[in-house]
Amino acid sequence: MAIMPITDSLFLLAESREHPMHVGGLQLYELPEGAGPDYVSELHRELVGAVDVRPLFRRRPMNPVSSLGQVAWMNDDDLDLEYHVRLSALPRPGRVRELLELTSRLHGSLLDRHRPLWEFTLIEGLEGNRFATYAKVHHSLLDGVSALRLLQKSLSPDPDERDMRPIWSPKVRTDASNRRVEADGAPPFQVLRAAATAVREIAGLGPTAVKVINDAFREQSAMLAFKAPKSIFNVPITGARRFAAQGWPLERIKTVRKAVSGATLNDVMLAMCSGALRRYLIELDALPEKPLVAAIPMSLRTDTARAATEGTVGGNAVGIILCNLATDVDDPAVRLAEIRASMLKGKEVYQGLSQLQVTALSAIPMAPLAIATIPGALRITPATFNLLISNVPGPHSPLYWNGARMTGVYPLSIPYEGQALNITVTTYAGNLQFGLTGCRRSVPHLQRLLTHLEDSLSELEKAVAG
Amino acid sequence: MAIMPITDSLFLLAESREHPMHVGGLQLYELPEGAGPDYVSELHRELVGAVDVRPLFRRRPMNPVSSLGQVAWMNDDDLDLEYHVRLSALPRPGRVRELLELTSRLHGSLLDRHRPLWEFTLIEGLEGNRFATYAKVHHSLLDGVSALRLLQKSLSPDPDERDMRPIWSPKVRTDASNRRVEADGAPPFQVLRAAATAVREIAGLGPTAVKVINDAFREQSAMLAFKAPKSIFNVPITGARRFAAQGWPLERIKTVRKAVSGATLNDVMLAMCSGALRRYLIELDALPEKPLVAAIPMSLRTDTARAATEGTVGGNAVGIILCNLATDVDDPAVRLAEIRASMLKGKEVYQGLSQLQVTALSAIPMAPLAIATIPGALRITPATFNLLISNVPGPHSPLYWNGARMTGVYPLSIPYEGQALNITVTTYAGNLQFGLTGCRRSVPHLQRLLTHLEDSLSELEKAVAG
Numbered sequence: 005m006a007i008m009p010i011t012d013s014l015f016l017l018a019e020s021r022e023h024p025m026h027v028g029g030l031q032l033y034e035l036p037e038g039a040g041p042d043y044v045s046e047l048h049r050e051l052v053g054a055v056d057v058r059p060l061f062r063r064r065p066m067n068p069v070s071s072l073g074q075v076a077w078m079n080d081d082d083l084d085l086e087y088h089v090r091l092s093a094l095p096r097p098g099r100v101r102e103l104l105e106l107t108s109r110l111h112g113s114l115l116d117r118h119r120p121l122w123e124f125t126l127i128e129g130l131e132g133n134r135f136a137t138y139a140k141v142h143h144s145l146l147d148g149v150s151a152l153r154l155l156q157k158s159l160s161p162d163p164d165e166r167d168m169r170p171i172w173s174p175k176v177r178t179d180a181s182n183r184r185v186e187a188d189g190a191p192p193f194q195v196l197r198a199a200a201t202a203v204r205e206i207a208g209l210g211p212t213a214v215k216v217i218n219d220a221f222r223e224q225s226a227m228l229a230f231k232a233p234k235s236i237f238n239v240p241i242t243g244a245r246r247f248a249a250q251g252w253p254l255e256r257i258k259t260v261r262k263a264v265s266g267a268t269l270n271d272v273m274l275a276m277c278s279g280a281l282r283r284y285l286i287e288l289d290a291l292p293e294k295p296l297v298a299a300i301p302m303s304l305r306t307d308t309a310r311a312a313t314e315g316t317v318g319g320n321a322v323g324i325i326l327c328n329l330a331t332d333v334d335d336p337a338v339r340l341a342e343i344r345a346s347m348l349k350g351k352e353v354y355q356g357l358s359q360l361q362v363t364a365l366s367a368i369p370m371a372p373l374a375i376a377t378i379p380g381a382l383r384i385t386p387a388t389f390n391l392l393i394s395n396v397p398g399p400h401s402p403l404y405w406n407g408a409r410m411t412g413v414y415p416l417s418i419p420y421e422g423q424a425l426n427i428t429v430t431t432y433a434g435n436l437q438f439g440l441t442g443c444r445r446s447v448p449h450l451q452r453l454l455t456h457l458e459d460s461l462s463e464l465e466k467a468v469a470g
Numbered sequence: 471m472a473i474m475p476i477t478d479s480l481f482l483l484a485e486s487r488e489h490p491m492h493v494g495g496l497q498l499y500e501l502p503e504g505a506g507p508d509y510v511s512e513l514h515r516e517l518v519g520a521v522d523v524r525p526l527f528r529r530r531p532m533n534p535v536s537s538l539g540q541v542a543w544m545n546d547d548d549l550d551l552e553y554h555v556r557l558s559a560l561p562r563p564g565r566v567r568e569l570l571e572l573t574s575r576l577h578g579s580l581l582d583r584h585r586p587l588w589e590f591t592l593i594e595g596l597e598g599n600r601f602a603t604y605a606k607v608h609h610s611l612l613d614g615v616s617a618l619r620l621l622q623k624s625l626s627p628d629p630d631e632r633d634m635r636p637i638w639s640p641k642v643r644t645d646a647s648n649r650r651v652e653a654d655g656a657p658p659f660q661v662l663r664a665a666a667t668a669v670r671e672i673a674g675l676g677p678t679a680v681k682v683i684n685d686a687f688r689e690q691s692a693m694l695a696f697k698a699p700k701s702i703f704n705v706p707i708t709g710a711r712r713f714a715a716q717g718w719p720l721e722r723i724k725t726v727r728k729a730v731s732g733a734t735l736n737d738v739m740l741a742m743c744s745g746a747l748r749r750y751l752i753e754l755d756a757l758p759e760k761p762l763v764a765a766i767p768m769s770l771r772t773d774t775a776r777a778a779t780e781g782t783v784g785g786n787a788v789g790i791i792l793c794n795l796a797t798d799v800d801d802p803a804v805r806l807a808e809i810r811a812s813m814l815k816g817k818e819v820y821q822g823l824s825q826l827q828v829t830a831l832s833a834i835p836m837a838p839l840a841i842a843t844i845p846g847a848l849r850i851t852p853a854t855f856n857l858l859i860s861n862v863p864g865p866h867s868p869l870y871w872n873g874a875r876m877t878g879v880y881p882l883s884i885p886y887e888g889q890a891l892n893i894t895v896t897t898y899a900g901n902l903q904f905g906l907t908g909c910r911r912s913v914p915h916l917q918r919l920l921t922h923l924e925d926s927l928s929e930l931e932k933a934v935a936g
Contacts, residue, residue: 021580045562087710087910090575091568093561095594096511102557109556113579114487118708118911128561129595242584244553444553445584 021114021243026121027148028111028140028416029155030103030249030439035133036163036407044128044135047406048091051126051170057083060145061172064120080120088122088172094129103130104247104451107138111416111441112245121145124172134411139171148415149396152430159403159410168406232326233292235390236285236446237424244444248451249414251435252276256461263337263468267344270395272464273436274298274347275340277393277427278329279460280453285331287452295342296329299389302351325350326389336460337467391425392417398430398437414439425450487580487709492587493614494577494606494882495621496569496715496905501599502629502873510594510601513872514557517592517636523549526611527638530586546586554588554638560595569596570713570917573604577882577907578711587611590638600877605637614881615862618896625869625876634872698792699758701856702751702912703890710910714917715880717901718742722927729803729934733810736861738930739902740764740813741806743859743893744795745926746919751797753918761808762795765855768817791816792855802926803933857891858883864896864903880905891916 019025035043062083066076094102106127115121121142128135141151158171232238257272264271277298285291302325327350330342396415403410414437415428424446428439438457442450485491501509528549532542560568572593581587587608594601607617624637698704723738730737743764751757768791793816796808862881869876880903881894890912894905904923908916 021583042562048561082911084910091561092572093559093595095514095557095559096508106558112582116578116708116710117487118710129559242582244582244584444550445548 019114022241023418023421024112024114024243025143025418026111026115026140027143027146027151027418028107028138029148029151030107030247030412030414030416031137031139031155031410032130032412033135033137033405033408033410035135036409039408044126045091048089048126051089051124052085054085054170054173056169056174057085057172058174061088061120061122063145065117065144083120087116087119088124089170090123090125092125092127094127096129098129098131100130100249101451103127103136104249107249107416108245108247108444110138110140111247112243112444114243115140115142122172124170135408140416143418148394148417148428152396152398152413152415155413156399156403159399159405161401161403163404163407163409165404166406231294232297232389233294235292235296236288236290237391238422239424239446241419241421241424241443242445245416245419246442246444246447246450247416248440248454249412249438250454250457251412251414251432251437252457252461254431254434254436256465257436260340260461260464260468263464264340264344267340268347269436270300270302271340271344271347273395273429274300274327274329274343274393275336275464276457276460278331278339278343279336279463280456281329282331283456283459284453288448291331294332296331296390297388298327298329298391298393300325300327300347300350301392301394323351323354325353327393329390335467336463340464340467391423391427393427394429396428396430398432400431400433402433412437417441419443485580488707489884489887490578490580490709491609491884492577492581492606493609493612493617493884494573494604495614495617496573496713496878496880496882497603497605497621497876498596498878499601499603499871499874499876501601502875505874510592511557514555514592517555517590518551520551520636520639522635522639523551524638524640527554527586527588529611531583531610549586553582553585554590555636556589556591558591558593560593562595564595564597566596566715567917569593569602570715573715573882574711574713574910576604576606577713578709578910580709581606581608588638590636601874606882609884614860614883614894618862618864618879618881621879622865622869625865625871627867627869629870629873629875631870632872697760698763698855699760701758701762702754702756703857704888705890705912707885707887707890707909708911711882711885712908712910712913712916713882714906714920715878715904716920716923717878717880717898717903718923718927720897720900720902722931723902726806726927726930726934729930730806730810732814733806734813735902736766736768737806737810737813739861739895740766740793740795740809740859741802741930742923742926744797744805744809745802745929746922747795748797749922749925750919754914757797760798762797762856763854764793764795764857764859766791766793766813766816767858767860789817789820791819793859795856801933802929806930806933857889857893860892860894862894862896864898866897866899868899878903883907885909 059079062080063077064080066078092106094106110123110125115123122145123140125138125140126135127138130136139151139155146154154171158169160168254269257269257276260272260275261267261269278296281296282291302323325347328342328346330339330346333339333342394415394417398413410432412435413430413432415430416439417426417428419426419441424443426441428441430437430439438454440450440453444450525545528546529543530546532544558572560572576589576591581589588611589606591604591606592601593604596602605617605621612620620637624635626634720735723735723742726738726741727733727735744762747762748757768789791813794808794812796805796812799805799808860881860883864879876898878901879896879898881896882905883892883894885892885907890909892907894907896903896905904920906916906919910916
């Protein structure tokens with residue numbers, strides 16, 4: 005038994021039928037050469053037959069029923085691997101559409117608190133000689149960034165490697181080739197985890213302390229000339245989810261980037277989102293007059309040596325930047341420029357601050373999110389943004405699972421009370437992969453956003469070419 | 471808006487992650503002649519395309535989040551049929567094993583209270599040129615018996631009939647041929663509903679009133695020479711479910727019946743259960759020394775004219791009979807005889823009682839079940855039985871859905887706190903169909919009970935032949 009830190013138990017205490025607190029990941033794989041029709045079910049049989057499960061994937065809440073007081077972890081001595089590792093199939097014709105439908109349903113149900121808080125589903129019947137996996141893990145156990153890193157570690161850059169252990173087995177690969185991929189690709193990027201920690205730390209403070217920080221932030225943020233308008237995304241949510249996912253070649257994003265001096269890939273990604281959200285809201289006759297505001301978790305690394313001597317931001321400090329998405333602007337190039345300017349301004353707020361100050365400032369816009377889910381708690385600030393958009397770097401080079409090439413990896417996140425839509429993107433093998441997770445009731449026709457994202461990117465490309 | 475009767479809202483108030491309060495039904499169909507590979511997905515598209523939905527399937531709880539106070543129904547003006555009517559598929563090889571695995575998972579998740587409390591899943595990929603449907607409905611909306619009757623009404627005895635509406639559409643079939651089937655087959659048999667109502671009425675009484683009835687029952691039941699022993703089934707339960715189902719020809723049951731003078735088909739069914747439970751518990755080294763006690767809801771119809779004049783049991787009065795399953799006895803014929811005797815004794819308790827008395831008496835053994843699920847409530851009696859076994863008559867003749875012959879229909883019920891296993895059987899077209907629903911953690915290897923049921927029946931057959 006181990007007492008769970010309050011920072012983790014909050015995710016259990018705040019959870020309800022309407023607010024599942026798990027993150028997910030959808031991975032697509034090509035069937036390896038020579039794979040027979042029973043490849044996936046044989047893989048499933050192998051996986052449930054394994055006996056070794058790492059302690060992290062064995063622990064479960066000690067008092068699953070109680071919703072009050074300190075929560076402790078205990079070891080599940082009676083782990084039922086067949087419960088956690090599932091085999092599912094897509095109905096015909098097995099398109100990505102059917103895959104997203106199934107994933108939406110899987111992501112919309114609560115994890116069983118009487119067991120270790122994770123599920124892993126193998127999905128067969130995907131057209132184009134592919135199969136998929138959907139992983140689901142409670143936020144109190146692992147956040148999305150850590151889960152993605154663990155996934156990477158469990159895969160190999162070598163298409164000929166076999167006998168690889170699954171992610172929940174004790175020995176995740178640590179050989180040289182794997183370390184190289186990690187060095188190439190994903191630096192230890194803990195943006196979301198740190199942001200979440202900050203939220204939880206603030207939520208753990210008394211109201212007076214929060215007010216002091218809040219006032220400080222109001223002062224600092226006076227330079228932000230905009231406020232989040234009301235939108236259809238900022239409503240109470242229900243438990244059912246809708247998920248949409250698609251990847252776009254990074255080359256296309258890079259071409260657009262050149263249109264605005266100093267623009268980053270992240271700025272272009274935000275401009276894609278902005279254009280798509282604009283089209284989506286116009287179609288629903290629900291576009292606010294004022295521009296939407298997105299909360300963007302950002303790594304704020306500065307020169308580490310300087311940071312060490314001056315005590316300012318260094319290492320992997322994470323800030324939440326409130327970005328004007330300029331959804332009121334029709335011209336895509338102007339929209340990108342406004343987003344670029346807003347992101348720069350947002351980063352300036354954090355210049356010269358200590359790590360603690362960065363954490364505290366970042367937590368302010370997030371606090372209502374965390375606090376709204378605590379029964380009886382007061383909202384200390386009005387909603388300061390319309391949706392959360394996160395960019396979680398993934399591996400650069402193609403990875404394999406026992407010879408099966410992973411062709412895509414898409415993150416599924418947590419819509420919160422008053423935040424019905426979440427966009428999380430990741431990069432993988434030359435693609436920018438979007439995962440859109442929404443409350444099924446509040447975000448109708450979520451999948452249309454994929455078309456709008458494509459149209460938005462085309463529009464930006466035309467603006468650059470013209 | 472309509473205030474929900476306390477008898478219905480209790481099922482909503484008592485529900486938790488560990489105690490979902492929905493019932494289910496699994497139906498198997500043969501694909502009609504000439505059905506192409508897209509038959510099921512085309513059927514799904516048709517079903518979600520329909521617009522008419524009966525009021526019963528439109529209403530949802532008004533305050534889905536609150537767990538206190540009176541609950542009201544409201545009409546869902548924004549019904550999302552694509553949410554309720556789902557298309558799923560079995561992984562290869564698509565055996566009944568894979569079907570039961572999927573059904574177990576579907577039955578183990580909570581219904582979304584922000585929507586009308588039902589789901590209907592079409593399942594393709596079942597071997598042997600078949601498909602399946604799984605229906606799930608909250609007990610506050612419809613009980614298992616009513617749901618089965620509604621299903622029957624939505625099907626046809628005519629294999630050539632087409633353009634039939636789904637169960638949730640306003641016009642369930644009421645033509646002559648259908649009425650005939652109903653008259654042949656299932657009389658309005660409301661055993662379970664009435665039993666549930668009784669439980670709910672008793673649960674609504676004050677403790678003093680309950681004590682009076684309780685004492686009365688203790689006196690009446692003094693003739694019951696046994697008490698329920700502790701067993702592995704009488705433990706706190708978790709939310710995940712395991713479901714197993716299989717049918718046996720009624721002819722085999724009928725042959726065995728002749729072995730014991732006066733035995734009913736129901737007695738033989740109970741003897742099958744008893745033998746199977748005995749084998750199952752011996753295998754787990756968990757057979758109690760004393761015999762298991764089952765609670766059996768029974769119709770107690772007597773002569774209606776006499777009942778009317780004497781004010782005693784008439785019509786469809788329902789009693790809960792506590793039956794000695796004789797699991798301590800090795801000889802199958804002796805076991806059947808003991809069960810027969812116990813059922814007769816149980817019915818005697820109810821002789822000459824008024825309908826109200828029957829209801830009150832029946833509710834006593836059920837009360838701990840209902841009360842155990844109410845937070846903070848006291849258990850007024852210890853568990854008086856080990857498991858609930860229900861027999862719900864179904865249609866005698868084969869039924870069709872737009873030309874697809876229904877080959878099987880299996881009920882899924884609700885395990886309660888302290889009642890980890892439920893057995894519900896139904897009859898259909900010459901078969902006795904068993905549905906076994908258990909808590910996944912407390913009832914390990916539930917599917918082995920199917921083998922044990924077959925062995926138990928064979929054993930009875932041999933005893934008869936010998």
